[in-house]
Amino acid sequence: MSEHHSAACVAEPLKAWIQGVGLIAPGLPDWPSAVAVLNGSAPYSCAPSVLPVPSILPPAERRRASRVVKLALALGLEAAQHGQVDESTLATVFTASGADGHNCDALCAQLATEDRQISPTRFHNSVHNAAAGYWGIATRAMAPCQVLCAYDASFGAGLLDAMAQVVHDQVPVLLIAYDSEYPEPLFSKRPVPDCAGVALLLTPARTAHSLAGLQVQATRQLADTMSQDALEGLRMQVPAMRALPLLQSLACRHTSSVCLDYLPPMQLMLELSPC
Numbered sequence: 001m002s003e004h005h006s007a008a009c010v011a012e013p014l015k016a017w018i019q020g021v022g023l024i025a026p027g028l029p030d031w032p033s034a035v036a037v038l039n040g041s042a043p044y045s046c047a048p049s050v051l052p053v054p055s056i057l058p059p060a061e062r063r064r065a066s067r068v069v070k071l072a073l074a075l076g077l078e079a080a081q082h083g084q085v086d087e088s089t090l091a092t093v094f095t096a097s098g099a100d101g102h103n104c105d106a107l108c109a110q111l112a113t114e115d116r117q118i119s120p121t122r123f124h125n126s127v128h129n130a131a132a133g134y135w136g137i138a139t140r141a142m143a144p145c146q147v148l149c150a151y152d153a154s155f156g157a158g159l160l161d162a163m164a165q166v167v168h169d170q171v172p173v174l175l176i177a178y179d180s181e182y183p184e185p186l187f188s189k190r191p192v193p194d195c196a197g198v199a200l201l202l203t204p205a206r207t208a209h210s211l212a213g214l215q216v217q218a219t220r221q222l223a224d225t226m227s228q229d230a231l232e233g234l235r236m237q238v239p240a241m242r243a244l245p246l247l248q249s250l251a252c253r254h255t256s257s258v259c260l261d262y263l264p265p266m267q268l269m270l271e272l273s274p275c
Contacts, residue, residue, distance in 0.1 A: 011217065011218065012217075013215040013216055013217035013271070014160070014163035014164060014166075014167050014215065014216045014217070015163075015167065015213070015214070015215050016162075016163050016166040016167070016202040016203060016204060016213075016214050017202065017203045017204070017205065017206050017207070017210045017211075017212070017213055017214065017275075018200055018201070018202060018210070018211045018212045018213075018214050018250065019082075019083035019085070019172070019201045019202070019203045019207060019209050019210050019211060020078075020079040020080060020081070020082035020083025020084075020085070020199075020200070020201030020209070020211075021078075021079055021082055021198070021199065021200060021201070021211070021247070021250065022074070022075040022076060022077070022078030022079035022080075022082065022176075022197075022198065022199035022200075023075070023078070023197075023198050023199075023247065024049055024050075024051065024071060024074055024075060024195075024196060024197060025049060025194075025196035025197070025198075025234060025238070025241060026046050026047060026048060026049050026193070026194045026196060026234060027044055027045050027046040027047045027230075027234075028044075028196075029049075029050055030078060031078060031079075031082060034247065034251065035251040037251075038244075038247055038248040038251035038252070039248075039251045039252045039253075040252075044228060044230055044231060046230055046234075048194060049071075049194045049195050049196055051067060051070040051071055051074060051195070052070065052074045053070075054069065054070050054073045054074070054134075054138065056073065056077065056138040056139070057073070057134065057137065057138045058137070061134060061137055061138075064121050064125065065134060066100045066102070066103055066125045066130070067100065067102060067180060067195055068096070068099075068100040068103075068125075068130070068131055068178065068180045068195065069100075069125070069130060069131050069134045071131075071178050071180070071195050071196075071197050072094065072131035072132075072134070072135065072176050072178050072197065073131070073134060073135060073138055075176050075178060075197045075198065075199035076092070076135060076174055076176045076199050078199065079174060079176075079199035079200060079201045080174060080201060082201070083201040083203075083209055084209050085172065085201065087139045087141065087174070088139045088140050088141045088142075089141070089143065089172075090141065090143055090172055090173065090174040090201070091143040091144045091145070091165060091169070091171055091172070091173045091174070092132065092135065092141070092143065092144075092145045092146070092173070092174045092175075092176065093145075093146045093147075093148065093158050093161050093162040093165070093173060093174070093175045093176070094129070094131055094132045094135075094145070094146070094147045094148070094158075094176050094177075094178075095147070095148040095149065095150070095154045095155065095157060095158030095161075095175070095176070095177045095178075095240075096128070096131075096148075096149060096154055096177070096178050096179055096180075096240070097149065097150075097151050097152060097154045097179050097192075097239040097240070098149070098151075098179070098180070098190065098192075099126060099128065099180070100125060100126065100130070100180050101180040101181050101182035101183065101186060101187075101190075101192065102180070102181075102182075102183060103122055103125050103126050104126065104182070104186065105182065105183050105186055106122055107122055107123075107126055108186075110122075128147055128149055129147040131176075131178070132145050132147050135176075143171075144165075146161055146165075148161060150263070151239070152239045152242070152261070153239075153261065153262050153263045154177060154179075154239055154240065155177045155198075155239060155240050155242045155243050155260070156242065156260055156261065156262035156263070156268050157262075158175050158176075158177050159175060159177075159200075159216060159243075159260075159268065160216065160268070162174075162175040162200070162202055163202065163214075163216050166202050166203065166204050167204070170204045171204065172201060172202065172203045172204070173201075173202050174199060174200075174201050174202075175199060175200045175201075175202060176197065176199045177197055177198050177199070177240040177243065178195070178196070178197030178198075178240050179192055179195065179196060179197065179238050179239050179240045179241075180192065180195045181193055181194045181195055191237065192237060192238055192239075193237055193238070194238070196234070196238045196240055196241055197240045198240055198241075198243045198247065202214070206275065210275045211250065211274065211275060212250055212253075212272050212273055212274045212275055213271075213272070213273040213275070214270060214271070214272060214273075215270065215271040216268055216269070216270050217268070217269050217271075218262075218266050218267070218268065218269070219259060219266070219267050219268065219269035220265050220266065220267065221259045221267060221269065222259065222267070223242075223245075223259050223260055223261040223262075223267050224245040224258055224259050224260070225245070226244055226245065226248070231244060242260055242261045243260065245258045245259075245260060246258050246260060246270055246272070249272050250272065250274070253274040254272075254274065255272065255273050255274065256271075256272050257269060257270070257271055257272075258270045258272060
């Protein structure tokens, strides 16, 4: 093991508090519904993800909003409302494994024709920070915003970035992790079956609305999996759903250690302490 890698594995854990959660995934339309499934009090039934109308956007931007934008906005708003904070005040970290699948397919199809003129709306929706831009328009937030991509490790990368900001700047940070489905022929190369994502509102100190304390540290242990085959399939098929073991522990309100996928051989060990 290199000195750099050894130091990373023994570094002090990052510490924060989870104050709000947002979730949309196949069969898990919001966080309260997901809690019942993840703690075992309700069965899991797979169904297509349902995206709310982004009524917070002005009418013109609402018409242009893609599925990825609608997903990211809904996740962030649910987490902020759950944590009872003003979303316009929050620093944000947006993280996704790739682009808007349907928009990418439409652009590629247009470029494959003789008329290669690209729609301006398609183009500006294709950039990786499109969702963050729509968030700024919708909430009028002026706080710092990061936009990340680390392929299948995007949730872990976003979590580390958000936790580091909480620790260093001592301010709340809203993490929004999301992924989009891809139509054929892209689906055969990137088989993400549906859009899904999770948002976590992280704070530097415990508040009256805190859900749990969270510590994150690098490890070489194997990542945890989901006991239900359908939920494990969701965890593996949608990169943002690598967060499911953490969400299950949070739903069960158990003090627990959870290991999440990151960049093998390095994974992320999370220590969760419910309030």
